[in-house]
Amino acid sequence: MKDLLKRISIGIISGGFIGYIAYLFFSSKIIVSEGFLEFNTLYYSILAIVGIYLFVLFAIHPIYMKINKVSLFVLGIALVLIGDSVLINNIESYVYISDLVKILGSFLVVLAWTNFFVSAKAKKEKEESKLEIIEV
Numbered sequence: 001m002k003d004l005l006k007r008i009s010i011g012i013i014s015g016g017f018i019g020y021i022a023y024l025f026f027s028s029k030i031i032v033s034e035g036f037l038e039f040n041t042l043y044y045s046i047l048a049i050v051g052i053y054l055f056v057l058f059a060i061h062p063i064y065m066k067i068n069k070v071s072l073f074v075l076g077i078a079l080v081l082i083g084d085s086v087l088i089n090n091i092e093s094y095v096y097i098s099d100l101v102k103i104l105g106s107f108l109v110v111l112a113w114t115n116f117f118v119s120a121k122a123k124k125e126k127e128e129s130k131l132e133i134i135e136v
Contacts, residue, residue, distance in 0.1 A: 005058075006116065007058070007059050008028075008059075010054065010055075010058045011055060011059035011060070012053040012078055013050075013054075013104075013107075014051050014055040014058075014059060015051075015055060017047075017050075017051045017054075017100070017104060018048060018051040018052065018055065020046050020097075020100065021044060021048050021097075022048075024044070024095065025044050025048075026098065029093060029095050030088075030090075031043060031044065031087055031088060031093075031095060032086055032087060032088065032115070033086060033087070033088050036086050039086075041081070041089060043086060043087065043135045046082070047101065048098075048110045050075065050079065053075075056123075059095060068111065069112050069115075072108050072109075072111075072112030073108075073109055073112050075105075076104075076105045076106065076107075076108030076112060077099050077105065077109065077110035078105070079104055079105030080101075080102050080105035080109075081107065082101060082105075083097075083098045083099070083100075083101030083102035083105060084098070087101055115127060116133065
């Protein structure tokens with residue numbers, strides 16, 4: 001039951017993130033600062049890929065990866081840096097993507113180091129990979 005609640009919460013958060021990115025994209029909002037205007041679509045793509053990565057690998061089909069903690073930590077730090085230096089908040093057009101990405105990055109860093117994303121299925125796969133058959 002706990003594993004199902006984890007997967008549902010991760011699915012809701014990442015699905016909401018993907019939905020917000022899609023809403024901003026289809027309403028043609030600019031999400032980057034003035035120096036990065038030519039890369040607006042690129043940053044939409046990067047954020048959508050991050051959301052899909054979180055949704056598929058941790059909500060739909062959780063798997064065990066040896067570099068899970070490190071990859072999520074690096075992804076979280078990258079999201080915080082992108083949200084702080086590239087993305088903008090525009091109150092007039094209701095674009096709050098910078099704050100959203102920084103919060104998501106901070107959550108990823110904290111939850112990666114507390115093993116929140118590791119599901120029961122992934123723990124079982126990890127234990128099975130450690131088992132060795134010893135022949136006498």
